Amino acid sequence: MKKEDFLNLKAWFKDYVRSFHSEDTLILQNVRLKEEHTSRVCENSSRIAISEKLDEEDYYLAVTIALLHDIGRFEQISKYKTFHDSESENHALLGVRVLRSAGVLSFLSKKEQDIIFTAIENHNLQKIPDGLDGKTLLHSKLVRDADKVDIYKVLTDFYLIKAISPNPALEHGLPDDEKYSAHLIQDIFNNKISSIKGVRNCNDMNLTRLTWLFDLNFIETFRLVKERGYIEKMIATFPQNSETNAVHVHLNKYLDSMLDNA
Known part of the structure; x- marks a missing residue:
């Protein structure tokens, strides 16, 4: 992937997220929460990719996966008003369906698309499945790390305000x-x-x-x-x-x- 590819996808992401802005306070609050989460996961992925000395192609592949890893969350919160997969549907699989339906990755090679889809599918599993090739495994691990670090931020920030500002979408x-x-x-x-x-x-x-x-x-x-x-x-x-x-x-x-x- 190239920088231009990532920037084009970033512009698409911004427009896609905007389509979920709502007068429903709960939905809007959590659309914004996930938009901000995505931005920070991209930053985390960038830091990890740079530290691992990934080449330009893999660097932009990594930040693209970070950008799209939670794309299913927006339809999830709009439709179900929760982020709990057990009470709605698997947001990772939903995200892959969204991307396939939109055809937004069709300009990429099949190999790049497969890596992105697989990394998204794997990002919320307890364990990455065996049998992945080296590049797919690398990107699956990288987005999981970047995501987990920011989930810690989301959760610890929420605990500080939970008593005065509850968010049912985050609570189990x-x-x-x-x-x-x-x-x-x-x-x-x-x-x-x-x-x-x-x-x-x-x-x-x-x-x-x-x-x-x-x-x-x-x-x-x-x-x-x-x-x-x-x-x-x-x-x-x-x-x-x-x-x-x-x-x-x-x-x-x-x-x-x-x-x-x-």
Whole structure:
């Protein structure tokens, strides 16, 4: 891909998003939220791509995937008024359908289109499927990292205002109490990525998100997490006790070990 290709897609993206602007406050709030999220994921992807010394073609492929990774979110929030796939539909697959229907990538080679579609399909999975070629795997990993880092920002920003400015599209309808599940704490100590199946409350959901740290792929991603203090911000949402303090220490040790071995 070339810079001009990316800029043309960026212009299309802006027009597409504008078509979802609504007088419905919930929809407009979340369209803007995802538009801002997309912009930051592009910035994260750019930093990671530069740190990995990707050539021009792969650099613009990476930021294009970042630009389009959540394209399904706009139809999702407009149609279902939620971002929860379990209550609506898989936003990644929806996004691929949107792009195919619009034909906006038809000027690209089949190989480039396949990489973009596959990376989008994989960006919200718990685990990337086996069997991908090296270039597709690279771009699948890169957008997942860039996305996860900004989801931490979206969530930690939301926790600060949740009590006075709730957003049903971001909430899972889970109890917000002081409890949390022991097996999720153990997953962290085992450096294991947790499943969201069976989470019981908000603390459980946030513990699963902390295990995303074990699914990050690039040193620059770890730098971004540390630079922006996301572990501390996430830990601050839990009851403060010896167990959550131990989780905090463990995650920081893991993060520092990844950076020290760079």
